[in-house]
Amino acid sequence: MNELTNMLSELCAFPSVSGRERASREGIIALASPYFDEIREDSFGNLLLIKKSARENAPKLMLDAHFDEVGMMVSELHEGGFLSVCAIGGLDTRVLSATEVTIYGKREIYGVVSSVPPHIIGRGSASAPKMNELYIDTGYDLDTLKEIVSVGDVVEFKAGLITLENNRVVSKSLDDKACVCALITTAMLCEADKLTFDLYVTLSAQEETGKNGARLVAYEIEPDIAIITDVNFARDEGVEETDSIEIGKGAGIDISSFTNIPLTRKIMQILDRAKIPYQKICEPSRTSTNNDGVSICGKGVRTALMSIPLSSMHTPSEVVCLDDIISMSRILLEIAYTPIEELL
Amino acid sequence: MIELLKKLMLTHGVSGREDKIRELIRAQIEPYCDEITVDPVGNLIAHIKGEGKKIMLGAHMDEIGYFATHITEKGFIKVSPIGGINYLSGAFSSVVSENGVYGVLAPTKTDELPKADSVYIDIGAKSKRQAENKVKVGDFFVHTPSVKRLLGTRYVGRPFDDRVGCLVLIEAIKEIKNPKNDLYFVFTVQEEVGCKGARPATYTVEPDIAIALDVTRTDDKIGSDTLNVKIGDGPTIKIKDASVICSHELVVKMREIAKANNIKYQDEMLSRGGTDTSSMQIARRGTRAGAISIPCGFIHTNNEMIDINDVRGAIKLVKALVREL
Structure with missing residues (x-):
């Protein structure tokens, strides 16, 4: 469990705001390369990690998790060392005020998002601030700041991973580093002679800003089967039962008209037979994950979608349970060992 | 150059109906290109051969406007909008059909901002029959260009969006001789209705690098929320807009080349609006994509405003990029 926590902590610490995932390329390659045979990258910023089966001409199983995270981008520098930023991805602006951030300029500097004290803001007006009402205080004077920071530099939450009870962890970026961690763990655990597929693990770019990375890399791979992994809403107070899965009860399998129903059913049968627990979640049409693009890329791809439950999505304090990451790896391993005929 | 700009602006071409503007552009660039094709969706693709990287530059030919959907008993023409119409500017202003029939875009209510379903075109007809003699359902209208x-x-008028981008590419094509890189210039269709043409064009060309030329919003005009971009301060190098985050490596390279050639440019972070860049970036397995924009005030109104020096700067930048990328 410690090893898993360490890997997850390292993954979450990589700067990877959508569109700038490349900044972490070397770190992620160093972390993942022991478990893969080949690593490639493309012009869009996707990383493709390949683990070959011992069998010749094995079919291709694509396992996707997006590597990017929500964040901010500098749009203006002001007198007094303040920065204006715009949101990259669907940030939860309710929690932005007074958040600590890292600004990736020529070097890393820190800042705090401005906030109006509760004494002054008064009752009833605590609505979510708009991005153009927020300023990041860097403490620098404008001339020095200009030497370090340019318009277009990225800004991220500054939040290290914390461990809670019951194997739960808190960090920024667990969406979708929890799934990245599950995929690398799957490759780490799997034995090449048991693999019925060549594994194509894609750490895709820009899911949070258009969901384009995965379908571009899927076009390149032309997989026989693709399993998209992402986080989904944990069943917290105020979240509908039908929209959520429970933290700590295992990975979720999505049932949607945008996923391949026969494949999804076969996966469930195999898991039932092997007595591997999982949760089910229905998303009637659009899943709003990389699944939707991958399923219709190229000539079309058979896809299934799996989720890890996560609390406080798109904030600096996302929560997941390590047990659910292990559950996802275990399920993926079972699929990767199953002959393709039994899955179609 | 101004004469050509006027010609480009006064030639109609609503999204999906770009034939006239395409022929005008084709005639301008044909003598300077090795090969010119029109693809099945109507994109004009021009090739100037070279040995190096395959670089594609694009500008959209289409403009916003209306399609006639129904002619009323009284001879008024109901229309459906093509692209993002600004009704505040459009109401009570002059429109012209593809066949040169003039009219006024009239709102049915005058005490509120008109919407798509509360405007009609009055061409002066006294009856349905008289109107039908001049306009058929499916004919397009544009706000009268100027x-x-x-x-x-x-300069002020319409549609600078994106005939000014077409102008930049045409002028660049005329001045490029024996390029090092392998150059494709695409004049795309249907940008205003969702950046549709650029995707098949990029799929066909399969470039190493793709750059769109378009207009961008500015923050020195009333009611604008764009950050930092000003008319007359030079063309912009786009970092992002609502539709795309440009390739960071390409943005950095474009800035270096602009600086090395003493071309004044602005950083563009656009909070609203999109460009063909988004479609170029996601064709096939993905393309390194970016954009150069001409700062333009009052976009999508009858009086878009630009500075011709920004156009000259953009032409210089395009020439430097195709030479040095």
Whole structure:
């Protein structure tokens, strides 16, 4: 469990705001390369990690998790060392005020998002601030700041991973580093002679800003089967039962008209037979994950979608349970060992 | 150059109906290109051969406007909008059909901002029959184009979006001789209805690098929320807009080349609006994509405003990029 926590902590610490995932390329390659045979990258910023089966001409199983995270981008520098930023991805602006951030300029500097004290803001007006009402205080004077920071530099939450009870962890970026961690763990655990597929693990770019990375890399791979992994809403107070899965009860399998129903059913049968627990979640049409693009890329791809439950999505304090990451790896391993005929 | 700009602006071409503007552009560039094709969706693709990287530059030919959907008993023409119409500017202003029939876009209510379903075109017809003689359902209308010079180097009129981008590429094509890189210039269709043409064009060309030329919003005009971009301060190098985050490596390279050639440019972070860049970036397995924009005030109104020096700067930048990328 410690090893898993360490890997997850390292993954979450990589700067990877959508569109700038490349900044972490070397770190992620160093972390993942022991478990893969080949690593490639493309012009869009996707990383493709390949683990070959011992069998010749094995079919291709694509396992996707997006590597990017929500964040901010500098749009203006002001007198007094303040920065204006715009949101990259669907940030939860309710929690932005007074958040600590890292600004990736020529070097890393820190800042705090401005906030109006509760004494002054008064009752009833605590609505979510708009991005153009927020300023990041860097403490620098404008001339020095200009030497370090340019318009277009990225800004991220500054939040290290914390461990809670019951194997739960808190960090920024667990969406979708929890799934990245599950995929690398799957490759780490799997034995090449048991693999019925060549594994194509894609750490895709820009899911949070258009969901384009995965379908571009899927076009390149032309997989026989693709399993998209992402986080989904944990069943917290105020979240509908039908929209959520429970933290700590295992990975979720999505049932949607945008996923391949026969494949999804076969996966469930195999898991039932092997007595591997999982949760089910229905998303009637659009899943709003990389699944939707991958399923219709190229000539079309058979896809299934799996989720890890996560609390406080798109904030600096996302929560997941390590047990659910292990559950996802275990399920993926079972699929990767199953002959393709039994899955179609 | 101004004469060509006027010609480009006065030639109609609503999204999906770009044939006239395409023929005009084709005639302008044909002598300077090795090969010119029109693809099945109507994109004009021009090739100037070279040995190096395959670089694609694109500008959209289409403009916003209306399709006639129904002619009423009284001879008024109901229309459906093509692209993002600004009804505040459109109401009570002059429109012209693809066949040269003039009219006024009239709102049915005058005490509120008109919407798509509360406007009609009055061409002066006294009856349905009279109107039908001039306009058929499916004919397109545009707001009457114009170009006027204001103080100094500023111009006002429509549609600068994106005929000014077409102008930049045409002028660049005329000046490029024996390029090092393998160059494709695409004049795309249907940008205003969702950046549709650029995707098949990029799929066909399969470039190493793709750059769109378009207009961008500015923050020195009333009601604008864009950050930092000003008319007359030079063309912009786009970092992001609502539709795309440009390839960071390409943005960095474009800035270096602009600086090395003493071309004044602005950083563009656009909070609203999109460009063909988004479609170029996601064709096939993905393309390194970016954009150069001409700062333009009052976009999608009858009086878009630009500075011709920004156009000159953009032409210089395009020439430097195709040479040095």
